[in-house]
Amino acid sequence: MSNDTAGIVGDTVPPYYAAILTTVLATDPEDLAGYDAASERMLDLARSMDGYLGLEYARADGVGVAVSYWRDLDALRAWREHAEHLGVQLLGRQRFYRAYRARICRVEREYAWRRGDPLGAPPYR
Template identity: 50%
Template sequence: MSIANTPEPPYVAVIFTSVRTPVDEGYAVTSEEMVSMAAGQPGFLGMESARGTDGLGITVSYWRDMESVRAWKAVAEHRTAQRLGRERWYRAYRTRISLVEREYGFSTER
């Protein structure tokens, strides 16, 4: 995975922090499907994700505006994945939505 290539701010970041259960059945396939579907949504800018060995994971998705975020949340398959996450795959989660007003960085890659 690499750092998302986002445009000049402002844009919206959706930060999804979760703690997994031991249940893996269907998680990887559903996760891949959601990443693929999100990438095809209008307003999607990119995503970054990491999970530690303790089960704590953080996924940040970047969106052009709040309208794009709301539209993604309303997608039927995404809503089904959210329900399955609560029922099977997550002990806890928190979603935070932020407006990115400034960004800066460094890279040795060209």
């Protein structure tokens, strides 16, 4: 499946890993100073990492969910332990977030559907 639906990661073949980060942003604008720049930098950095497969995210009312996809646990571990990422993680705990939860999952199976596909057809993959 190609990534022709904006916001949905495609071209993944299980098994692979997903890191799910659910966050609640701080409410004080001073605490959020630099958050957008740090987020953009982390996305650029993740994209440069060996084993990075993609990112899906959504945010509403101060709550965000980001799911990053990784080839294997070694790639995910390298991301978690990257020095610059560790620094931003600390800023997240000190300022950016009121709370967060991270979950690591192994993706065993996936399937997809797109508008225009026959409604009675089984999802592909």
